[in-house]
Amino acid sequence: MQSPRPLPHFLASLALLGCLGAGSAWATTCTIVVDPSDAPGVEALKAKAAVGDACAQFNLGYVYYTRQAYPVSELWYAQAADQGVARAAFELAILYRDELLPGGDAKRIPLLEQAANQGLDLAQVELGVDYLLQGDDLQQQFIAMQWFEKAAVQGNTHAQYLLAEEYWTDDNGIQDISSDDGLAERYVSNDDKALQWLCKAALGGHEQAQYALSHAYSIGRGMPSNQIQRRLWLEKAAASGHKDAIAELDTSDTAWYTQAEQWLKRQTVSEEARCPDVALALEQ
Structure with a gap:
């Protein structure tokens, strides 16, 4: 059995990518509505965020991220994530992944799983790559492919490419799977x-x-x-x-x-x- 190939993380920039819809009933979709250099606009966001506006909290997380004030960004992203903003949970996970905040995987993985389970394709791709990097266990590869497919059906082209790469037979060799393993039957080469x-x-x-x-x-x-x-x-x-x-x-x-x-x-x-x-x- 050949081990899955290690792949680099699919990096996403909040400044370049807009917010995407989430698949969970409790997920909240927010968009960037503020120019970080607009002082009055930022102050208005602070007022909304203070009374619990989730999208204002998300935007403040972004503002402080652009200012490299990562602990303050963490504070606002966390509040937005607690209210179901999947993109906030994802961006917070990326801050932990890139070691811009202390906490490591213990904080990163639950946030990444939250965003992925809410249907955010970027988080699903990132989580799939995590499973591929865990080792040579074939079941981990199939779980990775499952996450890639969730993102791929949403039109994420990078997920589609990664899923294709995992399906090739010449890269995977002979795969010994159980006939009652539904995951394996779906994702076998x-x-x-x-x-x-x-x-x-x-x-x-x-x-x-x-x-x-x-x-x-x-x-x-x-x-x-x-x-x-x-x-x-x-x-x-x-x-x-x-x-x-x-x-x-x-x-x-x-x-x-x-x-x-x-x-x-x-x-x-x-x-x-x-x-x-x-x-x-x-x-x-």
Whole structure:
């Protein structure tokens, strides 16, 4: 049995990512409504937060985070999290993870689980990565995949990519599972499902998924090879900013007549980048 591959944490910046809807009936969704440099606006938030406004508390947590006043940020995020703001719980967990606050996993994990159980996709991805990093236990991999899928069905392209990577059979080898293990039956290695989720992520603009799909077409991973599709997805990955894809497409050192031949071939291609047939079949 091959152990799951260690993966880096999926880092999220509060300043760049908006608040996402939560799936629990008691979860509260809040958005950033304040400019941290707007002193009157911050004072107005303080007044609302003091009387228990959860979204004002969440916004104050953000304000003090941007000021690197992490203990004060912790205070307001914690109050918002206690009132069901999933994103507040998640951001607080990230502060503990990044060691900007003392407490470590003892404080981080319960907050991460709270946000994930409330349906926040960012927390679900982070929690899934946690399970992958716990060791070589196959059951931990399946639990990780379960969390990735919860985020993937919400449209999180990074979760879709990570889920696809865990489904590949050539990475996992032979998996010995019990016939009555429902989790294992759902997440046992399956190249068709790997391609399904990889294609979803690629279509959603995930540059690593686009590059991985190009590679899959190149070597026939889980499907017949197709060099035209390999090139089309490689170009998409490059357009998305993937450095390796850009490097592969760089023909500056190629002889002019070879470049011309390649250019002429490209003019005869009328295809568009598409998903493999096996992935499309699973969508029907």
